[in-house]
Amino acid sequence: MSVMLLSTSTKNLQYLQGVGPQLARLFEAKNIISIEDLLNFSPRTYEDRRNLTTFKELEVGMRQTSKGIISSVRIIPLRKRSLKILECLVTDESSSISLKWFHFKPDSMKKMLTPGRAIVFSGEVQEYRNRKHIVHPDFEIEDATNHNSLHFGRIIPIYSITEGLYQKTIRKIIKNALNVSLSKLEDPLPQSILQKYKLISLKDAYQEIHFPHSSSDFEKTILGYGEGRRRLVFDDFFFFELGLALRKFKIKNSKAVKLKVTHSFLDAFSKDIPFELTTCQKKAIVDILDDVSSGKPMNRLLQGDVGSGKTLVAIAATLLALHNNIQTAIMAPTEILAEQHFKSFQSFLSLFDKKLSLSVRLLTSSLPQTEKTLIKKEIQQNIATVLIGTHAVLCENVQFSKLGLMIIDEQHRFGVHQRLVLKEKSYIPHTLVMTATPIPRTLALTAYGELDVSVMKEMPKGRKAIKTKLLHEEQKPKLYQFILKQLEAKRQIYCVYPLIEESETLDLKDATQGAEKLNKIFQRFKVTLLHGKMKAEEKNAIMQDFKNNKIHILVSTTVVEVGVDVPNATIMVIEHAERFGLSQLHQLRGRVGRSDLQSYCFLLVDKKVFVKDSWAALERLKTMEKTIDGFEIAQADLRIRGEGEILGTKQAGFLNFRFASLVKDQRVLGVARKEAFQLVLKDPTLSHPENKKLKEHFEKKWSHKFSMMEGN
Ligand code: ADP
Ligand code: MG
Secondary structure (H helix, E strand, O other): OHHHHHHOOOOEHHHOOOOOHHHHHHHHOOOOOEHHHHHOOOOOEEEEOOOOOOHHHOOOOOEEEEEEEEEEEEEEEOOOOOOEEEEEEEEOOOOEEEEEEOOOOHHHHHHHOOOOOEEEEEEEEEEEOOEEEEEOOEEEEOOOOOOOOOOOOOEEEEOOOOOOOOHHHHHHHHHHHHHHHHHHOOOOOOHHHHHHOOOOOHHHHHHHHHOOOOOOOHHHHHHOOOHHHHHHHHHHHHHHHHHHHHHHHHHHOOOOOOOOOOOOHHHHHHHHOOOOOOHHHHHHHHHHHHHHOOOOOOEEEEEEOOOOOHHHHHHHHHHHHHHOOOEEEEEEOOHHHHHHHHHHHHHHHHHHOHHHHHHEEEEOOOOOHHHHHHHHHHHHOOOOOEEEEEHHHHHOOOOOOOEEEEEEEEEOOOOOOOOOOOOOOOOOOEEEEEEOOOOOHHHHHHHOOOOEEEEEOOOOOOOOOOEEEEEEHHHHHHHHHHHHHHHHOOOEEEEEOOOOHHHHHHHHHHHHHHHHHHHHHOOOOOEEEEOOOOOHHHHHHHHHHHHOOOOOEEEEOHHHOOOOOOOOEEEEEEOOHHHOOHHHHHHHHOOOOOOOOOOEEEEEEOHHHHOHHHHHHHHHHHHHHHOOOHHHHHHHHHHHHOHHHHHOOOOOOOOOOOOOOOOOOHHHHHHHHHHHHHHHHHOOOOOOHHHHHHHHHHHHHHHHHHHHHHOO
8 A cells, every 4th residue: 555655656657668558567466556666676585696607516406597508499299299398408618408498489489599699597406317407497698788687697686576577577677767766866864874874875775675786795685684675674664763753742742631640549549459459550550640640642552461451550540530530432452342341340440439330331333223322422421431342433423522531452453543533622632552462662662653661561469370282183082071170160161263264164164063062072061152253242142151150161263362351261272273373372372361270271283283394383382382471472473474473464554664574674673763763852843954855755755654643
């Protein structure tokens, strides 16, 4: 999406030499519409074709580049009538090798591959009956005019291709694009920053990322640490952070309701709840008290591992809002969670004052229209003061009378937080975002935009580490004996089946059969199936029964993944664990171990995973046996699966960068963030003359990313 937006102001690809409508369409399929998109089309990898290998030295199994003289060309029919091979024999002083094609246009190939001409080629060397050959090599016929080849004699870029688009074509077109645009390219970064971090100019960076200089370090280039990429990654992060800094500054300088906080608030709160607050919970509450009493809007992220007790912190904030006669909106990611929050808020708030629970409302899409209307009216008239619902429902025209606090419980979904529509636009509500995603600080700061962060690393007192074990199908009978003992001790069990989006019905079948089977095995107990396609009321009723221990085994698809809190459940069984990411497994496991009872997590894995050749998959899952620390698991997941797994793909482009990777380039992110924030601190409106180019560049290329954050 960002690519499309960028291109509206820049020249269309079709104006570029060598690009006709057909090629333009192929590029468009890759979201490349303008010349600028083309410059930003980062090579997937590179190949070092600076040095030629003699034929004798060619190593089987390696991709190598060589040069020789064509000695003969022939087309060999295969036994299957329709298939033919084109074979070209090439020799150099040391030996000979054959180049083979299975797909070719006979006429044009024969014309090109004239015996006697010199050919440079590159590809994976293979061996058959002691003779070396290369199938479908990249090649170029040498003649007097192509001394400055784009494809040989240099480090060459390899792009990700689409059917019909060839590497050579892309290289040629990108070369043209560089030729027409680099001379006009202005460098938006201030000299001082370029010098401080020894960054090369933007022009050189584009040149370098596509066609690295012959003296460039190939290892660095291929690992993504070349000078060209470093500069472009810096730009990605710098301008992004600049946007965040500008926005943070703007929010910090707008008005918010200044809440009155008494000294004794925290003590009084601690006294009335049935357990002792953890040090982290206290610290987070103090952070919030400082924020909301400052007169400036709070913008805080509460980052705490699953089970660390974030809800209670949110309840403290809500209680304070109630004391100050302002309204609170609480947004939950699912209806089940909204319902659960509704119950916890009601019961906790009534500990302080029985009447307070009467001010809480739950708004969900499954409510009858008349009730919805009534609740909206009560909110509008300030009869109700705390409103809980899913993001979707609360964002759709609820008019608050005095909304002063917004709590977003989003577990592990990142992104732009849509602000609620306020009648009164002269002030901004205080915002608290809660997440269980354990990611490093810089990354959290960026992924969550302009927020300040409170981290809760500690679990409530008396929690025992969840015991985790990998099991395979044949170990199930033993597992069932164990489950039976727990059931007899009045404990409850979750059993989760993966949900693969493409085939929801298939998975549902798995879960349904699983439930039937468990029903037969544990006849004295109640086994119930819960899945995503059920109606909201049905789901809520099941969750309620599970919470009240009327259901003993809850079999479900991944709907229980986020936030569900049933402290009496002590066993989590995850079927086909190999199909889940580690972070997801961690979330699921976090459904147990929520009291002082010993809890267990059993990961059932396909027997295939236990065989030697899939040790990587096993190794990955073993991380779960080794640790219950979300940060450690996230690190392992980052290493193994990359940022997609952690950050999710729901970003709609917000965190998609042209060159930068949030995980790989964290160090650059750190410095870019520092520089951008310092710059905005000195020049909050970017009006100093030396920031003129920078401001123009930001407004033209980057500001659209942030305009959608404004919400209304
Ligand atoms: P999460 O951070 O995953 O949202 P919850 O807020 O759902 O965690 O809390 C998990 C469980 O721990 C809940 O049952 C909650 O009532 C309980 N809890 C929260 N704080 C404490 C505490 N300080 N001591 C003991 N139990 C707590
Ligand atoms: Mg929670």
